[in-house]
Amino acid sequence: MLSLIAFTMFSCSDDDSGSNEEEGTAQVTVRMTDAPGDYDGVLIDVEDVMIRTDMDGAEDEGWESIGEVETGVYDLLELTGGVSQLLADVELPAGYLGQMRLILGNDNSIVVNGESYAMATPSAQQSGLKLNVNQDLEAGEQYSFLLDFDVEESVVQQGNGGYSLKPVIRFSAEEGASTIEGEVHPSDFRSLVKAQNASNTISAYTDANGNFTLHGVPAGTYKVTITPDVASNLPTIEENNVVVEAGSSVNLDTIFLE
Template sequence: MKSALVLSFLAFTLFSCSGDDNGTAGEDTAQLTVSMTDAPGDFDAVFIDVEDVMIKTDMDGTEDEGWESLGEVNTGRYDLLELTGGVTQVLADVEVPAGYLGQIRLVLGDDNAIVVDGEETAIAVPSAQQSGLKLQVDQELEAGEQYVFLLDFDVEESIVRQGNGGFSLKPVIRVSAQAGAGAIEGEVHPSETRSLVRAQNASTTISAYTDMEGNFKIHGVPAGTYKITVIPDVASNLPEFEEDNVVVEANETVNLETLYID
């Protein structure tokens, strides 16, 4: 458990693993997408059992009041480690009333597990989390606009090994709104082993794994200038690679093309 997995969680409508949305928001609504993607993780598999996705727009009531299901959520058990190289999994894609969005709640079932050295072990969800994982958003949604939210699980911090040898879920999640965010993509060669690609500046660190062909895409990157570090698998004996001054603009994807590790 030495690197961070990103569970960029949810998006609405399970078309494929590309996560792009073609919906158009109306005059009084905004298009809301919540997407799931993967960054670093050192397990054979990480299964998350998604039962529902809910939102809360009225923050005047109690903590448990005012929640509404997004409806038509593509529930299921998803292996986060299949989402690499910039692939995202759409769980739902809906129109919601324009206005204030306070929180998103991810409701999990009981079939959560990790696989280590070929052995599957259930992940216990503490009683405090059984009503759903509540994520603070505090975003004003403007009519006619499209918003994509990435919910990033830091697996190193979120999966806790218990004294009895089991595992429990203590979620540490970064919420990234992609309205105005950019992305960084490219290829790493040689690509025989997966590499971790990290984008970092003074205020932000985001990372993703390459897929088996060396492709990667880091989603939800705030506009700014970044240092890119490629960290190959230790067994490859390849050195790290760095590229400085990569500028990311709002709503743009920077293609670094091919990064060669000598």
């Protein structure tokens, strides 16, 4: 009888432990930033961020909202100089996270030479690109994902003078990626900062103080190019052999264009 009781108690303890693991959650944040384009403003209507954990069904099956999404209309060109927009900060059940996509609404527009134009957004584009995550979420851990919206590639000028939006988004898991940051002078105009190697291109504009941050940079060796606004009549500067290690932040010396 004592052996039976001991066995029963042990079995219940195992069951409780397994249940806690299954019910464990991971903290997940999703942020959005911008790879720049030559416009006055690019406003996109964010309606949802969806995830897919079950990859066994058809491509359009198994999608669900990540929950508690910061919906709204965001100007992508304000997300430069290291600025990013928080879209979600939620707890998700531990387990496999296969894919993610950004869902857009109809209120998308572009500002060119001070004039605003609505951007046609086909329903296929509104439903969002399928971004491969392929991440096992462990209970009690924190995960940060970055959606880098490539404005230059995403905005398409139509033959009739209008514009359409076909999102091109670079996805990165920030734990496995790094940043390159620095400061450009003079700062009374905007400069384009681009890090590039054979596999990756990451870019951002400087902010009002000349600061910049390139997010989600995979490990590798890069050429960093600083291109000042053409009206400045200043030369383009190149920083070669910038070595980026995984999970690090590389701070370049202050870059003087004069």
